[in-house]
Amino acid sequence: MRAAIRQERLVPAAALLLVVVAFVLTPLGTGSPLTTFDVYNALQGFAQIGLLALAVGLTMIAGEFDLSVVGTYAVGGMIAVQAGQSSAVLGLLVAVAVGAAVGAVQGALIAWLRVPSVPVTLAAYIALLGLAYAISGGLSVTFTNRDATLWVDQTVAGVFSPRSLLTLAAFVLVAVVLGGTRLGAELRAIGGDRRASRVAGVRVERKLVLLFTTSGTLAALGGALLSFSFASANPDPGLRPLLIAAVAALLGGASLAGGRGTATGLLAGALSVALLAQIVAVAYLPDYSTQLFYAALLAVVVAIDSPGLRRALERVRARTRPVEA
Amino acid sequence: MMSLLTAPPAAAVRARRARPGRLAVALAVLVVVLLPVAVTTERFLTLGNARAILASAALVGITAIGATLVMIAGSAVSMAASQTATVVAMVFLATLDRGLTVATLLALLTGVVVTAVQGLAVGYWEANPIVLTIAAGFAIGGGAIWFSGGTPVSAAAGGYEILNATPLGLPLAVYVLLVLAVLAEWILRRTTAGRQLYLVGENRAAARAAGLPVGRVTVVAWAFFGLCLAVTGVFLASFNTSATTNLAGTLTLDAIAAVLVGGTAIAGGKGSALRTLGGALLISVISDVLLLRGYETGVQILVKGLLVLAVVVLVHLRGRR
Amino acid sequence: MSGPLVVVDALARSFAGVPAVREVSFTVGAGEIHALCGHNGAGKSTVVRMLSGQLAPDAGRIVLDGEAADLRSRQVAQRLGVALVDQELSVVPALTVLENMTLGDIDAPLVTRRRAAVRRCRELLDEMGLDRLRPGQLVATLSMGERQLVEIAKALSQRARVVILDEPTATLSEAESRRVFAAVRRVAARGCAVIFVSHRLPEVLELCDTVTVLRDGRRVVTAPAADLTVDRLIVHMLGETPHRLETSRRPDPDLTHALRIEHLRVPGRLADFTLTARAGRIYALAGQLGSGASDVLRALAGLHARATGSVQLRDRAVAFRSPVGAARAGIAFVSNDRKGEGLFLDKPVAGNLVATRLDRLGRGPLVAAGRERRTARSLAELAGLPPDRLADPVLTLSGGNQQKVFVGRSLGRPDVHVLLLDEPTRGVDIGGRAAIHRLLRDAAEAGLVVVFASTELEELLELGDVILTMRDGRVVDTYPGGADGAVLMRDMTEGKDAA
Known part of the structure; x- marks a missing residue:
């Protein structure tokens, strides 16, 4: 039981510390010192997955899992590009509005009909993928608004860009809202023990709809910013962004069992994942080593969270204890 | 406590049973809507088209049959299906120089072992299947690139062409799909492990307290899933004659979609391999109709997603108590 | 201040035609416990x-502060100032x-005013004597007793006029109970009406002003606590002392058929338990919630991974940690949680009856359909289940019949030697209860060791050939069947030293 508190903070702290130390030490392996550009790149990587990780992580805290965020990410990117050719801000707003609507519909199904979130969001993901294909005709769409593209990725203070700053701002906003209002506690209560939260008087259904609306909004925003940066929108990003976001959320101390996780933890998780990718790039390690690192880190998370494994260990301990206590 | 004390009177229950289920009604509506659209579609009612439908359902169908067992065993979906099938394809192609039989056996063994190990962790440790299979997907995918050096693996020798044979005009994979579906259904209905699978899936705590071999049964389900994945991988390899790291494409979610459209509930304890076969075929038929009517890929995928959503909601409402 | 704060007037409620509460009336004044x-x-x-x-009453009414109250939901009750500390x-x-x-x-407030909230929380914790706890501490790190105290503190913190405590001290230690009493007294002193439900009779007499005793859904007596003693309660x-279901058979003298339990321990739950249970006898573990009675059974069934000790059956060591x-x-x-840890509710009756013996119903890995059907039918007959319901989901059966399925699935098996039952008739009506007791008696006479845990005195007396009273994770005493109910109850509620 005691592991529960520690894990929520320990896992993200340990992950971030490990990765930061490794990042700082990379010059020892490569022989060339780190530059501010390396940090800028790492933060660009963070911007790419951060909002998705935040979206997935928030649903995990409430004991749900939103697979559809990667579909909303694709659709958001596509809509932002098509609606934003003349005005990027308009494109961004339309994309975010669509993302919110998509999330709200799913949230309603999950909250009021009490359908499990995995199949609903999986179906929504497939449908959204189809939508992205249908809007674009299955091809990448070029974003011609060059000013917007240049603006989102310009360097700010050497290491930041408006894109990474916006992503950070989203984390800060969520952290303030969850930490400063009763929403944070209610979200974890819903994930930790839904029956008890109902008994205590939490309006579970409304919170779930709000939650999925938020995750849709964040995912669409992330997708929009990404296509502005790439100056094009890809109708099918594949499952990879979702999986990396899930790794970030899990390293951020959230768990699929729910009831655990904080916005700052998720931030640490997303930063860890981004830094890890940057280390692999800076150290010229083969590409696949990122995947193996993710697998190894997740294996630790899985082992910590397996009740059967814990019981097996207790059994061994009880058997080896002397009979006379 | 309440629900125990106020179980509905028997008469009401019988009356409810006599009425056709909501799912049956929905399926009937679907057929009524789909049938006229389908038969009025040009070239739908041709032998060639029927073959095309079956062929396009084959590979996803084979994986979905295996995924059915895993889902029946309890809210487990695998996020590592594509990667596993890809690795199997690579093993198959790389070992073809030892003969087709050896290569096939090695490929099947790879699929079964890699997947059964995940089943071990889910069954005995109660590891979260989604997190576990995401990790496994990264490990298998990363490992595949490591061993292949990131270049496509091509066939080390010939001899695989026989797997592309089309007896009676249908690809071999279609026959394998049918055989595996029947085999899976037989395992589920007739064997001890299959029957226990439903019990474990419906109420894991009860199965555990009753002393049922929860771990072993789970491993059996995952091992069978591994076998199905491996068969998919072998067919993929022989169709494409070389394997890149994204050979299996969207297999992971397509398989889950077929299982869900077959009416298997994600919560576990219910479902059938034959209905998954039906789900895979239904998806295939709808995509085919849309294709013949000139709709683009995007619309086909969109409709598939909405179909999955509708079935999931219906199955859930029907099973709710 | 005029009249009592709470008036319960001729309240009645039945379940499936069986009355659970019949015209119960009492009143509670402000400041009264x-x-x-x-x-x-x-x-x-x-x-x-x-x-x-x-739960809505079938008849009768509840009057709060002179106004008839329609308590439609927890939320409505909360708004009217009724706080509840539940067992769950x-x-x-x-x-x-x-x-x-x-x-x-x-x-x-939506926006947490943290400093004020922490201060208020600190005060409440101190009032409960929980000065060791920090407001920022996760509840997961607290003991069950401390969680219960936090729950009570929470209920008391809401501006309630009526506070109901349903067995708040069942799982608490003596010292923790003291803190609850102190808090309850303070709440009453503020002018609240307190309704206190407890099995622990000495503490009832110590804490409460008035006592209402219910039996079979009727009010037997309402009297000032000062006029009562534990014995009179x-x-x-x-x-009446219930009628005992006698056995004609003598216990199986062959000790190799017995279940021999030595120094069974479960950290934090069961201090020490030793028993040699002979085949053909029914052993009753009498203990309230948290007494360890249920844990003995769970440990034997392999559900406590941390259990230690030695268990032998038929001269073989039992691997009781899984x-x-x-x-x-x-x-x-047979678990006390039929729904969560017992039956497969969506599966048919037949499937549930054979669920744990599928491996014995055929050749090798196959299940023989004919044999399965025959077995299910004969078990249904044995357990007294209607044969035309075999294909129905268990969910649609009454509580009594569900329990027959649960018990029945372990009967008629040559490879089962011991039957453990935790609350064998929970949620079962009178008729079903008698049938299940008959089943257990038959099982024992067929040569099984039967051990059950119960909190119901009648059940313990009706069924137990040997009765072990338990409290605080230990056996208080051992009695032959037909013991004096009053003695058993004193053991269960007070232990030996208090007597």
């Missing part, structure tokens, strides 16, 4: 559920103490 006593099945919980808005906790382990205190509180609660090991040794377990 009113006890509801009665053993299990007397109707206390039903009264509590009606008072807290969880509503604190969330994933949250901190502070977060739990304000969770779901309609009056809590027990007499009121018991009524359910598979226990089942293989021939131990069958």
